[in-house]
Amino acid sequence: MAEIRVDNLVKRFGAFMAVRDTSFTVENGDFFCLLGPSGCGKTTTLRMVAGLELPSSGSIQLDGEDVTFKRARERDIAMVFQLFALYPHMNVRKNISFPLVSMGVPRDETRRRVEEAARVLRIEHLLDKSISGLSGGDRQRVALGRAIVREPKAFMMDEPLGALDAEFRHLMCGELRALHDRLKATTVYVTHDQLEAMSMADKIAVMNDGVIEQLGSPQEIYDRPNSMFVGDFIGSPAMNFIHFDGAAIAGSTSVSIDAACVTLPELRESHAPGPLALGVRPEQIVIGDPGRQGSALPGEIFGTEYLGTTQIVTVATPRGKLKARLPAHLPVAAGDRVSLSFRPERLSLFDAATGKAIRSALHEASTTRRTHG
Amino acid sequence: MSGALSTAHSVVAPSGRVKLLAGTIVVLYALVAIVPLLWIGLTSIKTPPDSISYPPKVVPFLHFEPSIEGYCNLFNTRSRQTADYLASLPPANSACEEITRSRSMVVVGPSNYVPRFVNSLIIAFGSTLLSVGLGTCAAYAFSRFKVPLKDDLLFFILSTRMMPPIAVAIPIFLMYRELGLSDTRLGMILLYTSVNVSLAVWLLKGFIDEIPREYEEAAMIDGYTRLQAFRKVVLPQATTGIVATAIFCLIFAWNEYAFAVLLTSGTAQTAPPFIPIIIGEGGQDWPAVAAGTTLFLIPILVFTVLLRKHLLRGITFGAVRK
Numbered sequence: 001m002a003e004i005r006v007d008n009l010v011k012r013f014g015a016f017m018a019v020r021d022t023s024f025t026v027e028n029g030d031f032f033c034l035l036g037p038s039g040c041g042k043t044t045t046l047r048m049v050a051g052l053e054l055p056s057s058g059s060i061q062l063d064g065e066d067v068t069f070k071r072a073r074e075r076d077i078a079m080v081f082q083l084f085a086l087y088p089h090m091n092v093r094k095n096i097s098f099p100l101v102s103m104g105v106p107r108d109e110t111r112r113r114v115e116e117a118a119r120v121l122r123i124e125h126l127l128d129k130s131i132s133g134l135s136g137g138d139r140q141r142v143a144l145g146r147a148i149v150r151e152p153k154a155f156m157m158d159e160p161l162g163a164l165d166a167e168f169r170h171l172m173c174g175e176l177r178a179l180h181d182r183l184k185a186t187t188v189y190v191t192h193d194q195l196e197a198m199s200m201a202d203k204i205a206v207m208n209d210g211v212i213e214q215l216g217s218p219q220e221i222y223d224r225p226n227s228m229f230v231g232d233f234i235g236s237p238a239m240n241f242i243h244f245d246g247a248a249i250a251g252s253t254s255v256s257i258d259a260a261c262v263t264l265p266e267l268r269e270s271h272a273p274g275p276l277a278l279g280v281r282p283e284q285i286v287i288g289d290p291g292r293q294g295s296a297l298p299g300e301i302f303g304t305e306y307l308g309t310t311q312i313v314t315v316a317t318p319r320g321k322l323k324a325r326l327p328a329h330l331p332v333a334a335g336d337r338v339s340l341s342f343r344p345e346r347l348s349l350f351d352a353a354t355g356k357a358i359r360s361a362l363h364e365a366s367t368t369r370r371t372h373g
Numbered sequence: 374m375s376g377a378l379s380t381a382h383s384v385v386a387p388s389g390r391v392k393l394l395a396g397t398i399v400v401l402y403a404l405v406a407i408v409p410l411l412w413i414g415l416t417s418i419k420t421p422p423d424s425i426s427y428p429p430k431v432v433p434f435l436h437f438e439p440s441i442e443g444y445c446n447l448f449n450t451r452s453r454q455t456a457d458y459l460a461s462l463p464p465a466n467s468a469c470e471e472i473t474r475s476r477s478m479v480v481v482g483p484s485n486y487v488p489r490f491v492n493s494l495i496i497a498f499g500s501t502l503l504s505v506g507l508g509t510c511a512a513y514a515f516s517r518f519k520v521p522l523k524d525d526l527l528f529f530i531l532s533t534r535m536m537p538p539i540a541v542a543i544p545i546f547l548m549y550r551e552l553g554l555s556d557t558r559l560g561m562i563l564l565y566t567s568v569n570v571s572l573a574v575w576l577l578k579g580f581i582d583e584i585p586r587e588y589e590e591a592a593m594i595d596g597y598t599r600l601q602a603f604r605k606v607v608l609p610q611a612t613t614g615i616v617a618t619a620i621f622c623l624i625f626a627w628n629e630y631a632f633a634v635l636l637t638s639g640t641a642q643t644a645p646p647f648i649p650i651i652i653g654e655g656g657q658d659w660p661a662v663a664a665g666t667t668l669f670l671i672p673i674l675v676f677t678v679l680l681r682k683h684l685l686r687g688i689t690f691g692a693v694r695k
Contacts, residue, residue, distance in 0.1 A: 052590050073596045085587035089609040102596035150595070 002063030002153040002186055003028045004049060009058035011044050018044040020210040022058070026154075026203070029184045031177070033197040036207035037233065042190045043158055045207070049188060050156045051075045063153055073102075078147035079156040083163055084139045086131045086146070092118075093127045096145040103150070117149040120179070137168045144179065154186040161196060173199050194234050198222070206230045222281075223346050224362050228355040231279045231348060237312055237323040240280045241350070242297070244319065247273040248349060248358050255349065257319070260296040263344040269359040271351060276358075279348035282312065285324035287338045295339035297322075301332050315340060410670070416663035417443045424659040443660025445469035447486050447651065447668075451478040486665060489647040494672065495558055496643055497626040500565035504622045505615055507566070508573025509581075513603060515574070516581040517589075527578075530571045538568055539631050546635055558641045561633070565626040572625075573618050580614025581607065616683040620676065627673050644669050 004026040011019040019041040026032040034042035047053040049060055051072030059068045067075050078099070086095050093114055100110045118124045121141040126134065134142065140160060147155055160176075161169040177200045180187055191197050197204050198218045205215045206229075214226040225231035231239035244257045248271035254263045255278065262278060290298060299315040299322070306328060313324045313332055317340065324340070326332070349358045357363070387395070415431070416424050418439040423430050430436035451473050459479070465471040473480050511530075515523060545564065546555075554560030584607055592602035608615075634646040648665040652658055677684075 050594055052594070072590070072594045073598065075594075077594060079591065079594045081587045081591060083585065083587060085585065085591040087588060087606055087609075098592070099595035102592075102601070146591075146595070156594075 003061075004032075004154055004186060004188065005061040006045070006049065007059045007061075009045065009048060009060065010056045011041070011048060011053065012056045017210050019048070019055075022207075022210075022212055024205055024212060024215055026186055026188060028186055030202045031180050031187045031189065031200055033201035033204045034188065034190045034207055035194060035197040035201075035204050035233075036192065038192055040207040041210040042192075042207045046156050046158055046188055046190045050077050050079050076150075076153045077156055078150050078152040078154075079158065080143045080147050080160040082159040084143040084160075086139055086142055088131050091128055091130050092123065092134070092142050092145075095131060095142055096127075096149050099146060099150045113149050114145075117145045120148065120182070121145050136164045137172060140164060140172055144176075148179070148183060148185075152185075154188065157187065157189045159191055160189075161191070161193075169193075169196070176200060195236065198234070206233060208233075224357075225279065225348060226357050228277060228279065228350045228352070228357075231350075235281060237282050237325075239348075240282065240285070240322040241352075242278040242280065242317075242319045242322070243352055244276055244278065245274065246276050247271060248276065257296060262296050262342060262347070264347040264349060265345065265361040267349065267358060267360045268364070271358050275352035277350040277352040278342075279350055279357075280322065280342050281346065282323045282325035284343045284346060285315075285322060285326075286341045286343060287313070287315070287324060287326060287330070287332065288341065290337045290339050292339045292341075295341045297340045299338050299340050301334050301336040301338060303334055304332060413663045413666050416659055417667045419443070419660050419663075421656065421658055421660055424663070425657065440472070440660075441468065442472050443658075443662075443664035445472055445480075446658050446661035447664040448484055449473070449480045450482050450484050451476075452481045453478050484651075485642075485647060486644075486651075489642050489644045490668070492558060492561075492637075492641055493627060493643040493645070493669075496561045496565065496641070497623055499558070499562040500569060500626045501619050501622040503562060503566045504569035504573045505577075505619050507570050508577050508618060509608075509611065509615060511570075511574045512577035512581050513607065515578050517586065527575070530574050533571050534568075542632065542635055545632070549636055556637050556639055556641045561637060561641055561643065564632055564636070565622075565629060569622040569625055573622060576618045576621070577611065577614055580611050584610045613683050616680045620680060620684070623676060624673060 006025070007023050009019055009022045010017070022041070022045060024032075034045060036042045044053060048055045049062075051067070051070060051074075054069060059066055061067065062075060062077070087098065090098065096114045096117055097110050100113060105113070114127070115124065118127055121144055123138060123141045123145060126138055126142070131139065131142070140163075143160065157176075161172050164172060173196055180200075189197075189200065201218055203215065204218055204221050205212045206221060207213065208229050214221055214230045216224075221230060222234055225234065225239065228239075228241060231241070242257060244255075246255055246257070248255065248267050248269065250267055250270045253266045254261050255276070256262070257278065264278070288295060297317045297319060299317040302314040302316045302321060304314070305312040309328055310325050311328050311330070311332075313326050315322050315324060315338065322340065332338070346362060348362065349360065350356065351358060415433070418433065418441070419430065419437055420440045420442050423437045423440075433439045445468075449469060454477060456477065459474055459477065462474075462479070465474055470480055514520060515527060520526065549555045549560055549564075552560075554563070588606045588610065589599065589602040592606050593599060597605065628645065629643075630645045633643045637643060637646065644665070648662055648669065651661045651665055
């Protein structure tokens with residue numbers, strides 16, 4: 001098991017910059033997610049760490065050793081591919097033992113380790129089956145088996161759940177995390193699905209356009225987005241942005257939008273008057289009767305989506321449509337006139353021109369709550 | 374889909390009339406293709422007079438008595454003798470000898486058919502092996518690596534097939550004479566390989582393109598070199614394509630006539646130019662020609678039937694795509 005250190009990594013494909021000056025460190029035993037939309041450079045970054053692409057510049061260290069230009073087979077890394085890449089001409093046992101054969105592991109030990117890996121993944125009964133007859137989930141387990149059987153320094157996973165259907169993906173999320181907790185192996189996991197990343201990762205790096213926009217625990221990323229991109233990408237529904245013209249003054253605890261005064265965490269940074277955006281998570285919106293004191297915006301219910309315990313209510317306001325997550329029992333119907341106010345603790349303020357967050361007390365919250373051990 | 378009702382209501386399944394029409398066309402085509410072969414087979418078991426009789430004799434045992442004379446004449450050379458000499462000989466010790474004597478001839482030795490046939494085997498299989506071997510490596514490189522001027526090179530390879538090969542017959546003839554490759558097996562193997570390798574590269578590139586790179590990448594991460602990954606992962610996946618390509622290459626090299634006539638005359642002569650020569654020995658010996666042709670068909674038939682399984686299996690999608 002090892003620490004992975006990536007410094008100033010750059011990858012160019014001709015004139016196209018796939019990865020720009022990316023640095024991050026994956027601590028020993030961490031489950032690290034590279035999260036971003038397609039084409040953001042996350043898979044390219046992973047492939048460079050795995051040794052399948054050579055970087056244009058920068059360095060990669062694995063367990064303190066510089067492996068930037070080493071071949072994939074010299075890095076002692078295992079990888080799980082999105083489409084599993086199981087060899088169809090071999091059965092499950094041969095697939096899992098394939099890496100061991102290259103290492104020259106004796107036959108008895110190979111057998112023992114393959115069976116051990118199969119036991120961990122509960123696929124012992126499939127060992128002598130052919131790959132083509134397996135379901136997507138079983139193929140996934142076999143691919144994981146082929147990765148863990150080697151006991152490598154680190155695991156690379158390139159959207160390993162992307163080919164599974166939604167129900168199974170959820171199940172495998174749990175299994176993957178449980179497997180990680182058991183093996184304590186350093187893992188780099190690439191996904192475009194923020195729910196997967198949020199539910200499994202210790203650390204998430206949100207990538208966009210070749211750069212890491214933000215790196216932090218899932219809670220940090222969710223509660224304190226560094227940019228409008230992160231706020232928008234993380235969370236479902238996404239963060240609402242209320243665009244307005246105004247100024248931010250360091251030390252103030254409110255901004256004025258139209259006639260209303262919105263309280264937010266104390267600002268630590270000033271911003272000259274200009275276009276700003278208030279970032280509001282759907283669950284930070286409170287709906288009240290129209291004309292209520294202290295409300296930020298008037299609105300009209302546009303539509304509701306019932307989700308069981310909560311409902312997503314779309315409210316049309318003079319500043320655009322906002323999505324609010326409200327208790328399911330709250331009686332709202334399309335056409336109702338309401339007033340909106342926001343819970344102040346975790347509101348974010350952004351420079352709408354650059355998309356960057358304006359620093360506030362929110363970003364100083366030092367307690368990093370972790371749900372995963 | 375079973376029963377007339379469901380078929381009649383299906384939008385995609387062909388209707389009964391379409392099936393009947395398609396079946397009729399297939400059967401007609403098969404007849405057109407098979408009748409000449411059947412005729413050759415029948416001729417090979419006729420006597421020379423039966424083979425040219427009019428009206429033609431079609432059904433063995435009913436219209437004519439089958440005879441092995443064609444095969445005897447194919448494998449033996451004969452010489453005409455006087456009746457006195459024939460009468461002085463001891464009794465014939467083989468069926469062929471007896472048939473030959475009934476035509477006032479004696480068997481003087483084996484014909485060149487067997488050595489020519491062996492030449493054909495060596496040259497056709499040799500050039501097929503070489504074409505497919507080179508083609509697989511080239512196709513893999515074109516499929517996976519950044520080759521400078523890749524598209525131009527591929528077009529150049531294809532362009533060698535755009536002219537009729539015989540157009541370059543004279544330059545090749547002169548070149549081969551200078552290089553001492555005329556009438557050698559090696560020369561013929563190289564020639565057929567140069568014609569087939571372009572086909573092999575193009576066919577195999579298509580097959581290898583279909584094999585996801587992730588297979589090799591997975592193997593290379595798991596500690597294998599690229600060459601090992603190629604051998605253990607890519608080649609088994611490309612079997613279908615390799616087999617199909619091999620069959621095409623073999624059929625071309627096996628049947629090739631024009632260059633064989635031009636460039637071989639003795640030691641390296643293949644069966645195709647030899648078979649028509651048989652006819653010149655002692656009248657028009659159609660049964661011997663037919664016998665040579667019939668035997669000549671067998672290896673390619675066996676090869677194709679043996680590898681049919683791979684041909685029909687198609688591309689295995691296996692574990693990567695569902």
